[in-house]
Amino acid sequence: MNNPLLEDHSLPPFSRIRAEHVLPAIRQLLDENRTAIASLLAADRVHDWDSLVRPLEDFDDRLNKAWSPVSHMNAVVNSDALREAYNACLPLLSEYATEIGQNRQLFEAYLQLTQSAEFGRLSSAQKKIIENALRDFRLSGVALEEAEKARFKEIAQDLSTSCSQFSDNLLDATQAWDKHIEDESLLSGIPESDRALARQSAQSKGKTGWLFTLEFPSYIAVMTYADNRDLRREFYVAYSTRASDQGPTAPQWDNSELMEKILALRHEEARLLGYQNYAELSLVCKMAQTPGQVVGFLKDLAARARPVAEDDLHELRRFAREHHGLEPLEAWDMSYYSEKLRQHKYALSQEELRPYFPVARVLTGLFAVVERLYGLDIRERSGVDTWHPDVKFFEIHDRSGELRGAFYIDLYARPNKRGGAWMDECIARRRLPDQVQKPVAYLTCNFTPPVGDDPALLRHDEVLTLFHEFGHGLHHLLTRVDYLGVSGIHGVEWDAVELPSQFMENFCWEHEALALISGHYRTGETLPDELFAKMIAAKNFQAGMQIERQLEFSLFDFLIHLEYDPSKGGRIYEILDRVRKEVAVFIPPAFNRFAHSFSHIFSGGYAAGYYSYKWAEVLSSDAFSRFQENGVFDPETGHSFLVNILEKGGSQPAMELFVAFRGREPKIDALLRHNGIAA
């Protein structure tokens, strides 16, 4: 069979990749890698970097290049056939990874390398790769007895398929429910642009009227604007119970058992490796040293933000009561009255800002921002094979004209695409004997698509999301590291990964940057000063409640992993309730099943690591404060951030890199100041 996944390509041939290619390609690559590793170890020699690490990076890279487009397409153009093929590969890949991680001979070859004369001559990046590898061997159970090794392998496979199943259930449950509306009076309050999107959705299914769905742009439009309280409640119930034992599609796609199973397996894995619990295990690859340090950090921040959050909620309740006669304020009223209160206090609505953020202008502006900061040139390249007509492809050159990397960008929500926004790796940078392999990234968002002839107009929070993901992209793409294991985001401590992304968000609030990223879609006029002033005045609107919400998620995630007890089970909602009592100012209704769609921790990489957002925000806020001191486009500061953080990837500990940039260790003051909380 002619298999595009096995071809040597510089970019994946997406349009030719079919579900039937997946399993044969992965099987063949795994077989070839196994044979190659066996013969590498059979050679009777003293191993050095070139005979051991370099070929292993080759094998990894070839496998990544085949798997990355498959995994990406499974997320953004999901189909039954592709899903089946993808899921069939997961146990094979997991088995292979464990096999390598538990290979005693390979482990000893690495150990021997650290004791060789060559080791002292290796670069710090190379040394870090070898040290990380030794750590990862231990974390794969290389030191375990045979029976335990076998159990570890089973756990890893079971976890891999269970987490994927969690995500599939969530996608299916999200798509299973929608609301077809033919009575226009029900739409009162919903802006024309959101109605037009719903009309377009109805038409695409051969229906008249309006079709609202649980895809985020549609859902949030109803929650923010629909005057009809019953309609908001109906959407809230459907959305907040997805993939659970509650709500309109229950119990189909109920994630309850999977969640219990995932927690149990993670705990067992941690115990096998000699840790008390999964939270402890998760910290081995993070900046934070101990669970106590994480919990202490989160609780301290929660205590500082709590008075602000209480004021936020009190103000919202009073506003709803005094201005709209509404009492009590329910969960499905929060977004709606918050938007009304924002307009009342600041005379500013999200809708007023949108015309100034047409997507093409925002993108060119974003590129102009990083051009000024880091001396880059970003241009679209047409004619590149992609997975969907919406997708665009761009190349990044630096001042010297060197191609640094490239990225695909896929902006809009659509059926069969998983929700949220993320950056993922297509190809990683590494030096080959004859050339440098340039990194390539996927940037995925779920923004409101264009409606009719108008361009897509972004809400300001969507602009923030775009900047955020682009920050991850720059971290992956601007790396100068020559070795796969620590180039780009590889090998970066997980709780430092959100530094470059959250750092970029700050520019969306800067006047100079807004002049570049805003331009009215009809007139081209940049955001008027009057609107800018209102936007800044409203910047920390409900910031207290927002922080408490992030802290609630973070503590919940950390504690269900820290306190897991096999004799008691996951106690997922029991622990969530306890966290809410301590941290949340607004308690959602009992039927809310937030955890059932918390894919960051049940199917993403954030298990016992969701706290990373707040942890890294200390770093990103503090880093940005150096720009505020020197001017947000100060070239010297930009250059320093580029060479000390972005280019270094995972080649040095994150703390060292931060200190190299900031001249000292991070302080929390800037985070508090940026969020309007007293230090």
Ligand SMILES: [Zn+2]
């Ligand atoms: Zn992020």
